[in-house]
Amino acid sequence: MKPEDPADSDRRDFLGATTAVVAGIGVCGATWPLVSSMNPTADIKSRATSEVDISRIKPGEIHTVAWQGKPVFIVHRTQEQISAAESSPGGKDPQPDQNRVQKPEWLVVVGICTHLGCVPNRGGEGWVCPCHGSRYDQSGRIMHGPAPRNLEVPPYKFVGDNKIVIG
């Protein structure tokens, strides 16, 4: 048998590499529908807005409503709470209170601790997370603990005087 022609082996390597690349792209393409099927389904995504009647929330009271399955705190803040929140610049993620509310007496924040996703309880100067002890103030800003960010303010708007639409 003739010794292998080096040009021939180059050609074979090229064919091998090309086959591997095409097969790799094929496998990725075939995986895509599987990966994508694990994302939220259309019916879950359609729960994008929640309407809330706020006329029955008295000053100093807090209501928890579900938006996209997440708890949202709606707080009717008292004058004291507003002045306390406005006079403080916030903790490790400073943000003025005015930028976190549309009307100073109504605070709307997602009730999910920005650390690991527990629901903070009312306590301390605002909220305390039971999981790892993060503390939030009357504006939902992180003051102490491991949470990296302030409680998220969801998109919402006031519809008339007594209703807000979240989302």
Added chain:
Amino acid sequence: MGKRLVEWVDRRFPLTTFIKHELTEYPTPRNLSIWWTFGFFAGFMLVLQIVSGVFLAMHYKPDATLAFASVEHIMRDVNYGWLLRYIHSTGASAFFIVIYIHMARTLYYGSFRAPRELMWWTGQVLLLSLMATAFMGYLLPWGQMSYWGAQVITNLFRATPFIGDQVVIWLRGDFVVGDATLQRFFALHFLFPFLICGLVMIHLVALHFVKSSNPSGINLADKDNIPFHPYFTAKDFYGLGIFLIIFFYFVFFHPEYFIEEANNIPANPLVTPPHIVPEWYFLPFYAILRAIPDFAGGVVAMTLSIMVFALMPYLDRCKIPGGSRYRPVYRAMFLIFAIDIVALSYVGYEPPSETLAVVGQVATAIYFSLFLLLPFASKWEDQWLRKRGLPKPVVEMMESEQRQRAAGWR
């Protein structure tokens, strides 16, 4: 008839050869202690969990509105449903105890060293698969602790750079842990044990290629090996008897030790229980997560605390055989490590407080510094022990191993 059947099979499938090679003539060191039976216990637990799990799945409903009630249904209405469930819930803890002892033995006796690195690494993959399976199974009863455990752990993936939020939503199939999460966890909890079975096969093929380690840390001469069957089948099953007495004591008399009280309350996505803790087998890693004040840093440290074991064959640079047995420095480090794990578990279990945060940070620092110190400590220990003069039997063992190696032992 029987003999002719075996002959018929043997002409088509290597049945007798296989049994001879892997059991009746498989050479096993005669000095294996009780600590070498835990691999067998782990295999037994895998079978027990699969069997009890498959029968539980015949009655369980993976639906957020039905799951909690279907577990109650198993407990009250299904014949022996309570037994199946308590075997499965207690079994998860027993499985981890057995695996952790199996790992501790490997670390103590240095069994992870050449040529058994692949045994150690396949074992590491098995541990990770077991943790994933246990974590997903824990969501299925759909109690408060199940729910919030899953919520917290899936949230850890937010530490993924750039696409963290999308990864978390993708894992859950919803914005929070919900029905979609429960169904996929059930599907994967059912699948994973069979992947683990495959991995165990690889683990065993590697074992039967490099053969068992033994307390001396030296590969024994042929005359010191005895066949696995009947000697070690007898020993392993005797050990299993004792193990099962302890296991079923907990199944029958204290199954509630392994079920958090808060899990008797159905999952509520709007209220977190006042004190959430992971299952005991995750506590040390959870404590490390909490010890780092930075979120991403905590997740990285927790991941590292599990993955760092894989480096052990390279971190340990001492050539003296037998792990801790002939090495006082390594033994001391092993003991400190064991105490440190217990301290971390305690910190992980207690609610967060300022004193405990400091204890947790110190324990975390000790945990990682032991791994960092090991390359230097083991090198120094090797030189120190040689200078001091090794005991005669150890020198003899090392020399006999060298002769075997020279004689073409692989």
